[in-house]
Amino acid sequence: MPDHASRWMLGLCTGILVAVALHLAEAVLAPVAFALFAIALAWPVQRAMQSRAPQLVALLAAVLVTLVVLVLLALAIGWGFGRVARWVIANAAQLQALYAAKLDWLEARGIGAAAALAGEFDMRQLVRIAQAVILQLQGVLGFLGLTLVFVILGLLEVAVAGRQLARLGRHSAAAAGVLRALTRTAARLRAYMLVRTVMSIATGIAVWGFARLMGLELAAEWGVIAFVLNYIPFIGPLLAILFPTFFAALQFGSWQAALTVFVVLQAIQFLSGSTLEPRLAGARLALSPFMVLVAVFLGALLWGIPGAFIGVPALILALALCQEFPGSRWVAELLSGRVPAEGAPPPG
Template sequence: MAVPGWFLAVVVMAIALRFVIEARAFLLPLATAVLLFTLLAAVIDRIAGLRVAGFPVPRWLAHIAGIAVILLGLTAVAAILSGQADALNAAIPRYVELLQQLFAAGVAHLDVDIAAQLERALTQIDITRTATGLVGSAGSMLTGIGLVVLYVAFMLGERGVAKGKLKRIFPDSDHALDVGGLILDIATSVRRYVWIKTVVSVMTGTLAYAVLKPLGVDFAETWALLIFLFNYIPNIGSILGTILPAIVALVQFDTITPFLVVVIVVGALQFLIGNVVEPLMMGRSLRLSSFAIILSLIFWGAVWGVMGMFLSVPIMVVVMIVCAQVPAWRWVSILLSSDGSLPGEAPEAV
């Protein structure tokens, strides 16, 4: 008796999901390295496209400059996190105590039963442990960066011979062109997304720092860095990037004015950059469904944690492009798109 195709598909998906979960320790650094390599390749290509005194930048010099830019960025991230982690850990209990005092003052004006329920709910949440755990996880993330850098170094070394390997794997020139075109589409789309997202994130983090530092908000450098990183997480990243420094401003100052300034100004920056600047830069190159992005964010966040959220959209882009090339799976690509068009197609007129 023939096994139904849908049953085989379900079994394969279940096995793949189990593998992704069990092999997290191996796959997560590798996926992070691929994302970082994509950013590095974009930086190198941008530098190689420049002209100095009418002469193009040599490819070898573009590689050195690109690596230097990425290393400087990683060094800055490590310096900020390691330099302020201890002070932030020490300040968290004080912030929690002040936040609880504000909460108690707020619920005092509510109905007795409602206030009691809110207080019981708050006591079940260990805010200090959660916050210090987040800081600790950020520090542990830095310890795994050596493996990621090692992966990226080998990927960079293999970049020049990839085309030759592809021709050897697929002697048929037409087949090699098809596979090469697919890989090129994936690399171009992911590289464009990562590059634009990085530029937008740097812009958002810099402008947020220009707001937080003059206000005197504690750990302005850390919040600016987190805003930069959170910007890679679709939809909820900008919300988190506004809420966290706003809470600190609320408990740090005796007046509510700094809190309102952070919420309004940083929130407005996040909204304008995320809804005006970024779409203009992206154009229609990545027409992804907002609902599919949320589902991808939740799924990969549940499977791989915070790093899964960062990787959710690039993974979704890869799935969308690959499925568009397989007739039996094109429906997946159509569902993932925002307007029902396949990658490379013009959107259908309504």
């Protein structure tokens, strides 16, 4: 028993040290993680091209596709959040007057919290937040540039690495298991991103249509923001609801309008994330919702928003690796989110 407890404590300490190291090395490891994710998605393009064209041409085609996708995603993020931030800065005086009027309304009804609210918050803080958002968006270009360098180098070596693992797999069961896990993970990641992209587009269109119907300013921007944030499970849809709700309260000056925006956007996100997406994903991408939430928040704790995005792909890889080895297969079964068949024997 003491040995068993010591192993658990050693594993816990190792996990904490690894998490600290990942956090401290974010500037390098986050682009590497995104590059590996992009390589898993872009490799089929390169492999298909290599059967029809020289390797260099196939590599250029895969890099070009990756570059276009990354640039479009960066432009969508920058345009949506940047436009909202600039709108807040341009209308700061109007928003401050609206905020003061609401505080006066509370004071007139004897609500003593108004003075405390006035002391704790003013619209200048919101303007500073908007300016910080614009500055953060400028760092996206550097992040994408470094990621693209890793993608190019990785696509040059992915075929060689695959052949090396296949060669090692003939003599090592562990290497063969790792190769199978990586192959299966790449296929699952492509399916995952396809489903996420379809649902993100549908969600963005629905949010844009409702915002237009509601008369909410920056309707197109809210649609783009909902499209981008929908790639981050749980956190993204929540932010895509809260941002327009707060904005509606500022624009209309009415809690009824803000409540309407909140309820309708919540219904859109629920229909997308809890009804349609599981049907499209099917059992092949079944994951425990609890573990998805843990992966998203753990990734956000380590690397912020990029970590929240990469958390679920990392979980898919971890479960694929666990499934390949008898000693950890029960972990993959437990966290897969699949309901075992009646009377099915336990794994392993």
